[in-house]
Amino acid sequence: MSAQGVTPEMTTALVVPRRRRRTAAGQQLKAGWVTYLLVGIVTVVSVFPLYYTIVMASHTNAEMAAANPPWLPNGSIWHNIRLALSLAPLNQGLINSVIVSGCVTAGTVALCTLAGFAFAKLRFRGSKVLLAVCIATMMVPTQMGVIPLYMLMSKLGMAGHLSAVILPTLVTAFGVFFMRQYVASAVPDELIEAGYMDGAGPFRIFRSIVVPAVRPAMAVLGMLTFLMSWNDFFWPIIVLSSQNPTVQVSFQSLATGYAPQQSIIMAGTLYGTVPVLVVFALLGRQIVGGIMQGAVKG
């Protein structure tokens, strides 16, 4: 889990039914120009560092050091990117990150949906205790596990391999809680009863009733997990070498390598960040909706 995840309680806070709102479309309060001005400033501050990355990545160091630094992108960007690629294994990092994040996302969504369904709709001894334990572990810092995990991975001969990054992050306690909330609210008990009446077993019910009903939540969990896994830093940097890095680890060798020229560092950073920003630009609306709604809907 990355530094600031989402806690169950927070999701609970988000699971407030919104039935009392009078209009679905939006707020009653009209925004004045002051509101627009302030929101505009916030937007600029949010986006500016990324914009300035492009500016820096597309100039030479000398141009950046001028008395009046440039404000607009320039043409040297491809040249700088090529230099960055020769300094750090960014392409390797990108491929590895796709593999790692893809596996982690698929695993988390599958295993957490399965467990979430059991916690929400099946009754078994100890389920409350197990769920409570699971939720309490969200307080445990990442640092708590890395040393034995590192030893374990070394013993298994997996240190330096991508599997060493994938396995420990394959499930999250948050994922289980998130899916449990959603299954509980989105799948009516009657539907499941009806399934049993028709003679379906639990797995059939899971596959044909639960999964189709909670697909939106699976998508949201998938997107959040993907971002979290893609941006994960602490564990990959410990267990992976700079020869076989994820993209985050390869940034580090870029920034700490020889010839630490600003423009080249920025070009490399940009190159490695663009893919996830493109994904974000395409899915931003859904991700925002996912964070906003938590486990609501239904």
Next chain:
Amino acid sequence: MSVAAPAGPASRAARRRSSPGRRRPGSRIAYLYVLPFFAVFAAFSVYPWLDTAWVSLHDVRLSTYDQMTWIGLGNYRDLFTNQFFWNAFRNTITIGIISTVPQLCMALGIAHLLNYRLRGRTFFRVAILMPYATSLAAATVIFLELFDPKLGLVNWALHLAHLPEVDWQGSKWPSQIAVSAIVTWRWTGYNALIYLAGLQAVDNELYDAAAVDGAGKWAQFRYVTLPGLRPTILFTIVVSTIGAAQLFGEPLLYHNGKSDGGTSNQFQTLGLLMYQQGWTNDRLGLASATAWTMFLIIVVAVLVNLFLARRRERAGR
């Protein structure tokens, strides 16, 4: 062997009667559903946590991690008598405060603004969430350049305003502020969206009523938004506390990937110290002791937060 299971249709019917209308399958099968999760979770999370406690009672080297020498609480004694630990402890608290407090205050204000009827609100929401999608490594590199003492944009702007330039890397408070700025930049929009979600549950009629009573925007924020968000605020405080206590990547990259947290450790956090002890100084036992200490600090911090919040709530009534 005599514990004969009360099988048979009679008992099953009785059980069914005790929960009318419910027909659930045998509970055994449910364990199969949670098993994959708990198997991975136990092997790669719970076991390492517990083992960290065990390792923290030993002297262990990275190269020979199979040979552990029992030294009891020796690592903890070393830790608590070590000035670097107390330095990192203080830095973690100060950086935590100067990153979390402004971050959550700004997030509240932004959520309040975004709650107005805005044109293009999806655009604004996505834009303020951009920093969340940016990786920590990329964000830190960007801020490292912005705060560069000679070439950075921040000092350039200060110079333009005829203010003295600041050494954002070498001196203690400026460097801590710079590290906090990265955290704040990345997480403010995210928290704003969490607050916004909480705000959607606040009844709009309250705002209307306040407006009719002549409340301005500030009064609306103070008397409608804040009370309505109290539980959400508490939880973001708890989450941010947990995040701040394990701060690692930002200060690491802010000193070019070195774990010392600046030339005079001016922004070394506990997370960085632990990394340094384990992977630079080759003392895994000491690093494990640091990790467990961090966990206990988080538990205490969360409990203090919950206690304060509860007392405040009672005082508010």
